[in-house]
Amino acid sequence: MVQISEQLNSYRSGPDENGFFGQFGGRFVAETLMPLILDLQDHYEFAKKDASFKAELENLHKHYVGRPSPIYFAERLTDHLGGAKVYFKRDELNHTGSHKINNCLGQILLAKRMGKTRIIAETGAGQHGVAVATAAARFNLPCTVFMGATDVERQKPNVFRMKLLGADIRPVTAGAGTLKDAMNEALRDWVAHVDDTFYIIGTAAGPHPYPAMVRDFQSIIGQEAKEQMMEVEGRLPDHIVACIGGGSNAIGLFHPFLDDPEVNIYGVEAGGYGVETPDHAASLTGGNPGVLHGNRTYLLQDNDGQITEGHSISAGLDYPGIGPEHAFLHESGRVKYVNATDKEALAAFQLCTQLEGIIPALEPAHALSFVEKLAKDRPKDEIILMNLCGRGDKDIFSVAEHLGVDI
Numbered sequence: 341m342v343q344i345s346e347q348l349n350s351y352r353s354g355p356d357e358n359g360f361f362g363q364f365g366g367r368f369v370a371e372t373l374m375p376l377i378l379d380l381q382d383h384y385e386f387a388k389k390d391a392s393f394k395a396e397l398e399n400l401h402k403h404y405v406g407r408p409s410p411i412y413f414a415e416r417l418t419d420h421l422g423g424a425k426v427y428f429k430r431d432e433l434n435h436t437g438s439h440k441i442n443n444c445l446g447q448i449l450l451a452k453r454m455g456k457t458r459i460i461a462e463t464g465a466g467q468h469g470v471a472v473a474t475a476a477a478r479f480n481l482p483c484t485v486f487m488g489a490t491d492v493e494r495q496k497p498n499v500f501r502m503k504l505l506g507a508d509i510r511p512v513t514a515g516a517g518t519l520k521d522a523m524n525e526a527l528r529d530w531v532a533h534v535d536d537t538f539y540i541i542g543t544a545a546g547p548h549p550y551p552a553m554v555r556d557f558q559s560i561i562g563q564e565a566k567e568q569m570m571e572v573e574g575r576l577p578d579h580i581v582a583c584i585g586g587g588s589n590a591i592g593l594f595h596p597f598l599d600d601p602e603v604n605i606y607g608v609e610a611g612g613y614g615v616e617t618p619d620h621a622a623s624l625t626g627g628n629p630g631v632l633h634g635n636r637t638y639l640l641q642d643n644d645g646q647i648t649e650g651h652s653i654s655a656g657l658d659y660p661g662i663g664p665e666h667a668f669l670h671e672s673g674r675v676k677y678v679n680a681t682d683k684e685a686l687a688a689f690q691l692c693t694q695l696e697g698i699i700p701a702l703e704p705a706h707a708l709s710f711v712e713k714l715a716k717d718r719p720k721d722e723i724i725l726m727n728l729c730g731r732g733d734k735d736i737f738s739v740a741e742h743l744g745v746d747i
């Protein structure tokens with residue numbers, strides 16, 4: 341007799357002991373990495389149940405990051421759209437300007453507990469690199485950040501920021517010199533420095549236990565939002581929305597709501613020039629399952645299985661893969677994955693700035709573009725909650741360029 345436990349019916353029960361969410365995830369790594377991954381998993385399992393770990397992280401959230409981040413009723417935007425009420429979860433107010441710090445602090449506390457003395461990380465646009473360099477400075481650990489050579493050129497302000505914070509930047513010239521190549525190089529470095537090094541992955545991807553661990557550290561977003569919605573509206577939102585690069589801010593918002601069937605959930609991928617063109621970063625809408633960076637998930641790839649370069653106006657969204665839990669939530673139908681083009685994101689960026697006095701990062705501007713359509717379609721008594729996961733200061737140069745403005 342097969343017993344179907346309540347846990348198995350939950351969308352929140354994954355991953356299994358081998359790191360699989362349905363057929364996605366796992367740990368496809370070199371044999372030399374296996375002991376490290378298992379050691380990390382053991383330490384994480386232990387820390388998760390340890391009250392002092394939780395207390396230390398909570399203290400940092402409150403006094404260093406500035407959590408809880410507020411939820412905010414976007415009244416003028418709501419009036420302008422003329423439909424459902426729009427709320428923002430204001431994670432752009434966090435120290436360092438995005439949700440990335442939530443995960444970095446969790447992982448660096450774990451590194452300390454494991455007695456590691458050196459931090460490595462990959463970064464694309466540089467937002468994760470800045471958050472890691474910040475945490476490394478705070479905890480007095482030397483830090484090396486791998487960054488594609490192309491991205492080093494494109495993201496000079498963040499490169500300088502990381503250097504000021506004391507990080508050693510290693511430009512990676514392999515491949516196209518972007519995030520995928522930086523992550524390969526970081527994994528290689530990790531194998532070569534097994535004893536002293538902790539690898540802080542920046543999104544809910546990589547080999548098990550990273551996707552689950554990053555999700556857990558980012559779930560503070562959804563946990564707070566749930567409580568705050570109850571306080572302000574006395575009920576849960578009808579719709580929640582977040583943008584997707586690798587999927588960490590999205591899974592952080594979504595996970596606490598997965599077993600609330602009345603809440604509709606939408607992930608917004610980067611549509612670039614349009615998902616019908618080769619130039620987008622919508623891994624679920626326009627990709628196929630394959631293996632990259634230690635896990636099985638949806639990837640942008642050509643007919644030979646070669647990973648292709650994603651394109652987005654937003655450097656933070658052009659990862660050619662997506663966290664495996666999203667691949668599972670996509671196939672199960674619990675979360676709907678949609679996309680927004682560069683143009684739509686740019687328009688939403690301007691609208692939010694002008695109506696709400698909030699300059700959003702280009703990444704959540706993708707989510708906002710979908711929120712615009714959704715709000716117009718839904719009645720005034722419905723509620724939409726969107727994760728405003730980053731601030732736009734970093735993006736003003738590329739926005740100026742796209743608007744044809746010389747600053």
Ligand SMILES: *Cc1c(COP(=O)(O)O)cnc(C)c1O
Pocket residue numbers: 438439440467468542543544583584585586587588589590656657701703704729730731
């Ligand atoms: C890095 C970043 C993203 C993309 O990463 P996810 O793991 O998908 O959250 C999105 N928004 C901002 C502001 C970022 O810095």
